[in-house]
Amino acid sequence: MGFQDFHGNSETVSRAREMLAAARFPHAVLVAGPNGAGKYTLAQMLAKAMNCLAPPAGLPDFCGRCANCLRIAQADDLDARFAEAVEAREALREADRKDTRIFVQTHPDVLIVPPDPPQRLVKVGQVRRVIETIYFRPGEGRERVYIFPATAFMKEAANALLKVLEEPPEYATLFLLTENAGELLPTMRSRCVTFALAPLPAAELEAYLAKQRPQWSAKQRALVARLAEGAVGRALAFDLASYTRAREDALTILRSASSGDDHTPLFRVTETYRGGEGKQKTEQLLRTLYSLLEDLLFLRSGAPELVRNTDAAAELNALAARVDFAWIAAAAQGLNEVERGMRRNLLQSLSLDAFAVSLEPAK
Numbered sequence: 001m002g003f004q005d006f007h008g009n010s011e012t013v014s015r016a017r018e019m020l021a022a023a024r025f026p027h028a029v030l031v032a033g034p035n036g037a038g039k040y041t042l043a044q045m046l047a048k049a050m051n052c053l054a055p056p057a058g059l060p061d062f063c064g065r066c067a068n069c070l071r072i073a074q075a076d077d078l079d080a081r082f083a084e085a086v087e088a089r090e091a092l093r094e095a096d097r098k099d100t101r102i103f104v105q106t107h108p109d110v111l112i113v114p115p116d117p118p119q120r121l122v123k124v125g126q127v128r129r130v131i132e133t134i135y136f137r138p139g140e141g142r143e144r145v146y147i148f149p150a151t152a153f154m155k156e157a158a159n160a161l162l163k164v165l166e167e168p169p170e171y172a173t174l175f176l177l178t179e180n181a182g183e184l185l186p187t188m189r190s191r192c193v194t195f196a197l198a199p200l201p202a203a204e205l206e207a208y209l210a211k212q213r214p215q216w217s218a219k220q221r222a223l224v225a226r227l228a229e230g231a232v233g234r235a236l237a238f239d240l241a242s243y244t245r246a247r248e249d250a251l252t253i254l255r256s257a258s259s260g261d262d263h264t265p266l267f268r269v270t271e272t273y274r275g276g277e278g279k280q281k282t283e284q285l286l287r288t289l290y291s292l293l294e295d296l297l298f299l300r301s302g303a304p305e306l307v308r309n310t311d312a313a314a315e316l317n318a319l320a321a322r323v324d325f326a327w328i329a330a331a332a333q334g335l336n337e338v339e340r341g342m343r344r345n346l347l348q349s350l351s352l353d354a355f356a357v358s359l360e361p362a363k
């Protein structure tokens with residue numbers, strides 16, 4: 001338990017801990033990195049280290065067992081706490097619901113301010129709560145911590161927060177987590193110190209998965225490490241079974257589209273995308289088709305080291321030998337049309353058939 005459980009980006013993590021040790025931790029931190037890179041995990045760990053009642057010796061760390069660590073950890077599963085908060089609001093009378101903003105708070109000194117649905121933006125009412133509480137000294141911890149899991153702010157909310165960022169009190173730290181620092185006002189960015197979380201190299205992520213997912217084969221781990229694009233959280237949450245299923249279907253569709261020989265296997269697959277099983281299955285299929293097309297592009301461009309579906313190399317090579325750049329471009333465009341059709345609720349199975357048949361070579 002402690003920072004040793006944070007995988008990757010060790011320089012950034014050490015730098016943060018050294019700042020804590022020197023009592024020079026910034027009061028406003030922008031944690032930037034791709035989805036699944038561990039931005040929230042790191043913010044939670046720092047909140048625990050700032051408030052741990054029994055910190056281990058050495059560089060600042062947290063025990064994970066004291067009252068403060070345990071209470072902060074109740075918000076580790078942010079998705080679950082967020083869903084509960086939204087549900088609690090739904091249960092209110094309509095008049096009360098309107099003025100109730102969404103927060104996640106499991107410790108009196110640590111407040112998490114997620115984008116408020118349905119717009120999924122941080123609203124001024126949420127920032128007002130920050131302003132109302134931030135000038136009180138922490139009660140049970142040493143540091144008041146505010147975590148914004150995303151930086152999609154409504155304009156007035158951003159302006160209100162800016163005032164806090166200009167002069168935060170000594171005993172408060174704000175974490176702003178972002179996939180895209182460019183969406184923040186430059187005036188906000190300039191008041192924060194940025195901790196950047198870079199994606200892990202595929203080999204490093206593979207080695208990590210070997211420990212965390214021993215039930216996966218080496219080929220499967222290599223595949224997930226590439227598809228997760230270096231993000232630990234995405235790799236751990238990866239649903240390998242449903243990806244594998246979607247990919248079998250996607251390969252059947254591409255085989256049929258590039259040869260046009262016999263439509264039976266194609267129809268057998270698309271038949272299962274009638275829409276009854278929901279959009280999710282089709283969305284996964286489309287994402288998989290895109291990733292295979294991208295791999296074909298890498299193979300045709302002589303860059304096989306960039307291929308992500310490494311475990312399907314033989315099949316991909318056979319496909320790549322049959323198609324050219326124009327075909328791949330047309331296929332990507334065709335997928336776009338299938339997606340548009342889904343938004344108009346066209347029958348997914350028919351759209352997929354039309355997609356495959358339109359790409360067949362002329363006889």
Ligand SMILES: [Zn+2]
Pocket residue numbers: 051052053054055062063064065066067068069070
């Ligand atoms: Zn502790």
